[in-house]
Amino acid sequence: MNTASFRLPLRRLAATLAAASAGVATAAPQRYEVEPLHTFVTFEVLHFGTSTVRARFDRKDGHIVLDREARTGEAKFTIDTASVSSGVPDFDKHLKSKDFFDAANTPEATFTGTKFAFDGDRITGVDGTLTLLGRTNPVSLKALRFNCYDNPILEARVCGGDFETTIRRSQWGMNWGIDMGIPDEVRLTIQIEAVRQ
Numbered sequence: 001m002n003t004a005s006f007r008l009p010l011r012r013l014a015a016t017l018a019a020a021s022a023g024v025a026t027a028a029p030q031r032y033e034v035e036p037l038h039t040f041v042t043f044e045v046l047h048f049g050t051s052t053v054r055a056r057f058d059r060k061d062g063h064i065v066l067d068r069e070a071r072t073g074e075a076k077f078t079i080d081t082a083s084v085s086s087g088v089p090d091f092d093k094h095l096k097s098k099d100f101f102d103a104a105n106t107p108e109a110t111f112t113g114t115k116f117a118f119d120g121d122r123i124t125g126v127d128g129t130l131t132l133l134g135r136t137n138p139v140s141l142k143a144l145r146f147n148c149y150d151n152p153i154l155e156a157r158v159c160g161g162d163f164e165t166t167i168r169r170s171q172w173g174m175n176w177g178i179d180m181g182i183p184d185e186v187r188l189t190i191q192i193e194a195v196r197q
Contacts, residue, residue: 029067032159032194034077036060039160040191041079046183055086055095064113064194066159068121075113075126077190082107099176106133113141122146126163132172141165141190151195160193 042056062077082103084095096103113128123146130139146161168184169175178184 029065029070029072031197032064032066033197034060034062034064035154035158035160035193035195038191038193040189042189044187044189045185048181053086055084055092057081057083058085059083062111062194064159066116068118071116071118073113073116073123073126075111075128077111077113077192079109079111080107081109100174102133111139111141123161130167130172133174135172137167137171139165139167154195157196158193159196160191163190163192164188 039060040056041060042054044052044054047053057079059080060078060083062075064073064075066073081101082096084092084101084103086092086095095101098105101109109130109132111128111130113126115127116123117125117127123143125143126141128139128141129136141163142165144162144164146159148157148159150156151158164187166185166187169186170178170184176182
C-alpha cells in the first residue's frame with residue numbers, strides 16, 4: 001500500500017470521529033432561560049361552588065436544563081408573590097396579606113423540578129418541589145403539550161408548553177377561608193417558553 005492510499009482511510013476515520021464528537025456535543029444538556037413575554041403563571045379556585053376565581057403572577061424568572069438524549073432534566077422557577085394580579089385591587093391586597101401569600105415576609109415562591117418524564121422526545125410531566133410560605137412539598141406537573149421551534153425574531157431555539165397541577169394550599173399553611181367553604185384545592189397552570197442559551 002502506498003502512502004497516498006494509506007492517508008485516505010485515515011481521513012475517513014478522522015471524519016467519522018469528528019462526526020461522532022459532534023453528535024455527543026449535540027446530545028449534551030442544554031440550558032434554556034425563561035422568556036417572560038410568553039410565560040404565564042395562573043391559579044384558580046372555585047368560589048363557594050359557584051364561579052371560578054383566577055389570578056396570575058406578573059413577575060417570574062427561571063431556567064431549565066434539558067438533556068433530551070438522556071431523558072433527563074432539571075428546572076428552577078421563581079415567582080414574585082407580590083406581583084399577584086386578579087384585576088381587582090382590593091382582592092390583590094388581600095392575596096398579598098398574611099391570610100394568603102404573606103408577600104412582605106415570603107416574597108418568593110419557588111418550583112424546583114428534579115425529574116422529567118418523557119414519551120419519546122416529548123416531555124409529559126415534571127416532578128419536583130414547591131416552596132411557598134417557608135414550606136416545601138412535592139408537586140407533579142402534567143405537560144398538556146410540549147414543543148420546540150426556531151424563533152425567527154429571537155433567532156434562537158425555543159422550547160415550552162402548558163403544564164398544570166392541583167394542590168392543596170393547606171399543605172403550605174394557607175388555611176384562610178377553608179372553614180367558610182372556600183376550597184382547599186387550587187388549580188395551578190404554567191404556560192412557559194424558554195430560550196436556549
